[in-house]
Amino acid sequence: MSKVQGPEAHGKISNLYAIWIDGRKHLATPNLAPGKKVYDERIVNAGGTEYRLWNPWRSKLCAAVLKGINFPLESDSRILYLGAATGTTVSHISDMVPDGIIYAVEISPRPVSNLIETARSRKNVIPILADAARPSTYLGMVETVDFIYQDIAQRDQAGIALKNGRTYLRKGGTLVLALKSQSIDSAAKPGRVFEGEAEKLSEEFRIRNRVRLEPHHKYHMMLTADYV
Ligand SMILES: C[S@@+](CC[C@H](N)C(=O)[O-])C[C@H]1O[C@@H](n2cnc3c(N)ncnc32)[C@H](O)[C@@H]1O
Structure with a gap:
């Protein structure tokens, strides 16, 4: 799991619970099943919460x-x-x-x-x-x-x-x-x-x-x- 730091990681998109990671490079959602992946998505940690990167080519x-x-x-x-x-x-x-x-x-x-x-x-x-x-x-x-x-x-x-x-x-x-x-x-x-x-x-x-x-x-x- 890689760690992402900085306030950028906590900017919410509108009323979605997804966040921007790495200076608006990726979208991510807070993993409801920590430690578990669903496809080959990357998992990152921001502010003590585990997030799964959301892939626009897959979704x-x-x-x-x-x-x-x-x-x-x-x-x-x-x-x-x-x-x-x-x-x-x-x-x-x-x-x-x-x-x-x-x-x-x-x-x-x-x-x-x-x-x-x-x-x-x-x-x-x-x-x-x-x-x-x-x-x-x-x-x-x-x-x-x-x-x-x-x-x-x-x-x-x-x-x-x-x-x-x-x-x-x-x-x-x-x-x-x-x-x-x-x-x-x-x-x-x-x-x-x-x-x-x-x-x-x-x-x-x-x-x-x-x-x-x-x-x-x-x-x-x-x-x-x-x-x-
Ligand atoms: C493009 S894929 C969906 C990808 C998925 N929404 C995602 O983003 O992870 C389309 C899916 O629709 C299913 N499908 C096609 N016709 C359907 C139907 N009449 N009822 C329910 N599912 C159907 C296919 O089997 C296929 O798994």
């Missing part, structure tokens, strides 16, 4: 935060996470909501086994093996949430977000959606594809922010929207 949410996207995450937020994979980004959100809960939905059994391993040392992560396109299948397992985070490379990305929003998101809650244009229409210009998805969402959501995630994630845009 679209981190890339979006670096681009200035901001959303009102609280330490006790309830989150429905769609497309959890092995839990890379789930784990950093888990660090930031120590009193909250993350319902982590993933369709593929192989990454879910890693996710279950991660959840053993993180009591705020509930892994769910399910298809996010069929939200009624996890009705008994998920409560009304404050946030939906979606990162699924499927054709109907806005449609999946809308269905889950109607079922699980509280009024005034926030959708944080990673859109991948290539999975929706690889022949069309990405900007057009993003516009089309935003238009579908705007019937039920008020779009707040959009940022392209290049250079970290090609053909991706992060969108935040309020459920109205």
